[in-house]
Amino acid sequence: MGGEALKGHLDLLLLTSIEAGARHGYAIAEELRRASFGTFDLPDGTIYPALHRLSEAGLLTSEWSEDGRRRRLYTLTAKGRKALERQRASWENFERGVRGVLTLRPTR
Amino acid sequence: MSEPRELSDYLAEIAGALGGRKSYRMEIVAELRSHLLDGLDSAPTGAGAASSVVARFGPVEEIAHGFNALLRKRRLRVLRSLLALALVSAAGGVTVVRSLSSAYDPRGFASLVGGHPRIVVIPGKPNAVALDPNTGKVIAYFRHG
Numbered sequence A: 001m002g003g004e005a006l007k008g009h010l011d012l013l014l015l016t017s018i019e020a021g022a023r024h025g026y027a028i029a030e031e032l033r034r035a036s037f038g039t040f041d042l043p044d045g046t047i048y049p050a051l052h053r054l055s056e057a058g059l060l061t062s063e064w065s066e067d068g069r070r071r072r073l074y075t076l077t078a079k080g081r082k083a084l085e086r087q088r089a090s091w092e093n094f095e096r097g098v099r100g101v102l103t104l105r106p107t108r
Numbered sequence B: 001m002s003e004p005r006e007l008s009d010y011l012a013e014i015a016g017a018l019g020g021r022k023s024y025r026m027e028i029v030a031e032l033r034s035h036l037l038d039g040l041d042s043a044p045t046g047a048g049a050a051s052s053v054v055a056r057f058g059p060v061e062e063i064a065h066g067f068n069a070l071l072r073k074r075r076l077r078v079l080r081s082l083l084a085l086a087l088v089s090a091a092g093g094v095t096v097v098r099s100l101s102s103a104y105d106p107r108g109f110a111s112l113v114g115g116h117p118r119i120v121v122i123p124g125k126p127n128a129v130a131l132d133p134n135t136g137k138v139i140a141y142f143r144h145g
Helices: A003-019 A025-035 A044-056 A078-102 B005-017 B022-042 B049-057 B060-090 B093-100 B107-112
Strands: A060-065 A071-076 B118-121 B127-131 B138-143
Touching (some): A003 A044, A003 A071, A003 A078, A025 A044, A025 A071, A025 B022, A044 A060, A044 B049, A044 B060, A071 B022, B005 B022, B005 B060, B022 B049
Antiparallel strands (some): A060 A071, B118 B127
């Protein structure tokens, strides 16, 4: 799935991948690729402006880790956790609706 | 392990396409560099390793565009706040505030300026200042009365 199709859902995917704990960009990109079985294969570099945007919105905080290679680690804030809950609920609702429609069968 | 020339050139190209202060650009490049080096560590060794890591990372224009759009939005926010302050000042609102208190948080006016700055009027002085509520730093001066 390319970048265009992912645009509306990228925030939800990024917030979810950070939910379990602090992550750096490379780990996030790998996680998205692995967990989606390769479906979400957007250019790695495009997640960074999104991570910075989420940080500016107060949904993430970041700090540099000096553990070997210098990397910026992102963590969910309380505001980010609430936003994630909202977005996840909204997505589940949408997904339920689409699934319901897709199960319709033409009458003969 | 030294950084392959291909990665250095790619990062230099990104740095050149980014807007903003040098320190801001360097921070971004440092973050992207660590990603590319992590990618290189995981890539199969061979002549094309650096090329495939760069290709997977994406086009320079697309990445720079994402950061530059953020920068433009940030600048626009600051500009809007300053403009709102100027409008409040021009409307003479500060004079009213002055009559109420020497250091007053004018909630009515705060809504006009987006709820951000705290306006402080010093009695006997012709200038008022707007303070950033988070840092306490002066972000604008304007005359009142």
